[in-house]
Structures are given as structure tokens and as C-alpha cells.
Amino acid sequence: MPRVIAANDPKAIGLGDLVDIVETGRFDARDEACFASFGPALGDLAANRDFLADIIVAELKDRCRSQSVRNAYGPQVVMLHAGRNFIVRANFWPAETDPVLQENGPEAFFYHRPHDHNFSFLTVGYTGPGYWSDYYEFDYDACVGAVGDAVDLRFVERSRLSRGKVLLYRAHRDIHAQLPADALSVSLNIMERAPHIGYRDQYGFDVSNGVISENLTETAIEPLLAICSQIGGENARDLVETYAAYHPSERIQFAALTALASTCPSIDARIEVFAQAARRSAPFVARMAARQCAAINAGRHWITRTAH
Template identity: 65%
Template sequence: MPRIIETATQHRAELGELVEALETGRFDARDEDCFASFGDGLKALANNRDFLADLIVAELKQRCRDQSAQNVYGPQVVILHQSRDFFIRANFWPSEDDRLLQENGPEAFFYHVPHDHNFSFLTAGYMGPGYWSDYYEYEYDSFAGAIGDEVDLQFVERSRLEQGKIMLYRAHRDVHAQLPADELSVSLNIMERAPHLSFRDQYRFDATGKTVAAHLTRSAIEPLLALCAQLGGGDGRDLVQSYAAHHPSDRIQFSAITALASSQASLEDRLAVFERGSRDANPFIARMAARQCAAVETGRPWIQRSVH
């Protein structure tokens, strides 16, 4: 489970103090101990009971101009600061009795979704009793990462992020399924930020079956590959084929293979692309392509009827 950071600091910090400490303190999210060392700073910000309300009031006065420009998340998140290597945010966690959850459903808050992270982050309980999580651990290098792959998820415990509790979630190791807080709660996060994160895989798991259920990472490259294969002519297809053969990310490689398959004129040609992929030496590519072959064969009667 996430590493618990013990800190008893009573210091009450402003947001700017934490930002300055991160920007001048040689922050390195790839170094676990370095990241953990900023637990005191996050706890000091969490000791400030006024800063978040003041920031929200200021945002509303300017009609959420900064949030509209910076926030790529939903209304559950308020972006507090963004820098090159990190950003700071607040997350809101409604209870099952809150109208917000009843109207939007648990999916809007990522409740009941076992998942890991392709980035590390520090988190602090700021307000309320805290959201619950079922915590697991796994070995990232123990499986290829294809959908349906078995994963040795080791259940650790169910606990909640109580006010003042500081934890470090470790990329590609800690897994949790978040559960509704007993009352509306707020957490503060220091998030790793880096261009390469979109090439690192994040997974949703089936915790009961202990398998990979879905890939959660998305990048701008993947939809562009599909467009390039369909609309880019010969040069476009050559480029997509290059991605399919050589891109260092297995997931993006397979997205390129899928784009090539989708651009084929006939069902048989589409199937042939996936069949070639199923013989690839890369186990991720081979398993994902074999899965697509099976899906095409299963849907063949419907596809053929819809064409005719």
C-alpha cells in the first residue's frame, strides 16, 4: 500500500511556501525518498484551514478563469499550482448521501475502480473523515500488461485518508479501489508531472479475477494514428507502419497496428493485420492482437450483415 509519511509538524504554511520548497529543493519524483521528504511541506499546507476556501472564492469571483485554462480534470478537482515537474491539486470526495454523488454516479469520482498509477504522488487528508480505499500491491514487471493478463494482486487493507494523514503513492506498485467517504472530504495532492508519463501504462484491474481489465493511459498520438492511417495517403500509412514496428511504447505500437487494421478495405485484410501481430515476439503485442482476432471472428456474422 502507499507509504505512510510520519510527520508531526504544526507549522501552518501558505501555498506559495510549498511551491517554493518544491521548486528550490531539487524535487525528483523518480526518487522515492526525495518525494517523501516533501511530506512535511504538504502537511504544513494541510494545517492551513483557510487557504483552499480563499482560493475557491477568488476563482468564483473571476468566473473560474484559471481553472478553465488549467484544469484537464472534472469538477472533482481544483488545480492549485502547476510547474514543469509537478502540480498541486485538491480533490473532493462526496459521500453516498451527497446529492453530487447521487446525481452523477460513482463513476464520476472513480469510485469502485481498482487501478494503479503511472506516476507517483503525495496525498494529504485535508477535510472530513476521508475517502476509503481497498489497497493492493503488485509487481509491475511480472506480466506483459495485455488486457486479460493475470496479475498477482496482494490485498493489504481497507483504510481511509484521514485528516492530517500523509501518504506517498508509488508508481507501478500501489493499487487502490477508492470508496465513498462517510462525509464530504477533501484531499491535497502533489502530483508528478513529466512528458514521458503518457508513454507509461496505467491499468484498471479486475480485483476479483486478478486480471488486467483495461488500459487507462491515453495520449494525443493514438487518435492521430487512426486519422493518419485513414486520411494520410501512402506517406501517412508508412508513418503508422513505422510506429507499429518501432515505437518504444508497446501500447502505442499496438494502437498503430489497430489503426492499420481499421484502414483495410475488407474484413479479411483487417483480420490479416491482427494475425500478423499475434505472431509478434513482443508478448503484449501478440496477446492484444490475438484478442482482436477473436473479437473479429466473434463479430463476423454481424459485420457481414451490416456490410450487405
């Protein structure tokens, strides 16, 4: 369950005030107590009932030029500020009866998709009744992270992000399955911003069966490794081998191994790449490589038949 932050008697402040508080307060997302200490200030911003509408009106008058440049999240999000190590944003949560949800489906708003986060963030209910969540916790360090692996999910409660409620979602600990708000709602976030976040794993979960259902982390590196291995020659192969051996993210290591295996001249050579990787000490790489060996062997007849 995300940590509930007391926001007693909030006093309305502006967005600029919040930014000043965070920037001058030695914000450190790795320190839970430090991150939580900015929760009351976010609650104070939520007490300002005019600032968000003013920003949206200004954006519309300017044809959303600022959002087009700064916002990588899509139309559900309004980017409010991007600092060196944090961002502030607003999120819109439609109700089940709202046309935008009926036309695009709940998946477009991440409803009914249990997931954790690979970053910590503060959130507060700004307007509307707030989206619902089924909350779980898990032990990230005990998790290898392969799709299909069993995970000890501990259900905590179902509750909603009501207006003025401030929560700290803790990276790699809190899981929630978001459910549609009863009416259109808006939340505000202070989010950790760091270049290494893309290398941290974020998971989707099948809570009914207690397993990891998907890895949600995406970077541009994985497809580039695949292309590089195919068309880059020996220099590119050396680079991909370096990624496979030394990259700090096991997910990226395995992507590089997969790219190398794809260039092998035979099925047996491809299997050997994964067989060697299956003996590594890195648990995610070893688990995924062993699965690839089994999958290739199981499909050997069809692969050979297609090749001929």
C-alpha cells in the same frame, strides 16, 4: 499499500512556501526517497486551515477564469499550482448522502473502481474524515497488460485518508479501490508531471476475479492514428507504420497496427497484419494481435455477410 510519511508536529505554511520548497529541493519523482522527503512539507500546508478557502473565494469572484485555463481535471479538482515537473491540486470527495454524488453517481468520483496510477503522487487529508480505500499491491513488471489477463493482487488493508495523514502512492505498484467518505472531505496532492506519463499504462482491476478489467490511459494519438490511416494517403501510411514499428509504448504500437489493419482490402489481409504482429517480441502487442486474429476469424461469417 502507499508509503505512510511521518508528518510530526506540522507547522502551517502557505502554498507559495510549499512551491518554493519543492522547486528548490531538486524534486525527482523517479526517486522514491526524494519524493517522500517532500511529504512533511505537504503536511505543513495541510495545517494551514485558511489558504484553500481563500483560493476558492478568489476563483469564484473571478468566475473561475484561472481554473478554466489551467484545470484539465474537472470540477472535483482545484488546480493550485502547475510547475515544470510537478503540480499541486486539491480534490473533493463527497459522501454517499451528498446530493452531488446521488445525482452524478459514484463513478463520477472514481469510487468503487480499483486502479493503479501511472504516476507517483503525495497526498494528505486536509479536511473531513477522508475517503476510504481498499489497498492492494501488484507486480507491474510481471504484467503484460492486456484486458482480461490474470494479475497477482495482494490485499493489504482498508483504511482512510484522515486529516493530516500523508501518503506516497507509488506508480505501477499501489492499487486502491476508493470508497465514499463518511462526510465531505478534501485531500491535497503533489503530483508528478512529465510528458511521457500519457504513454505509461494505467489499469483498472476486477479484484474479485484477479484480472485487468480496463486500460485507463488515454491520449489523443490513438484516434489520430485511425483517422490518419484512412484519409492521409501514402505519406500518412508511412507515418502510421513507423508508429506501429518503433513507438516506445506498446499500446500506441498496437493502436497503429489496428489503424493499418482497418485499411486492408480483405479479411485475410487484415488477419495477416495481426498474425505478423502476434509473432513480435513485444508481449502486449503479440497478445493483443493474437486475440484480434481469433476475433476476426470467429466473426468471419458475419463480417462477410455484412459486406454483401
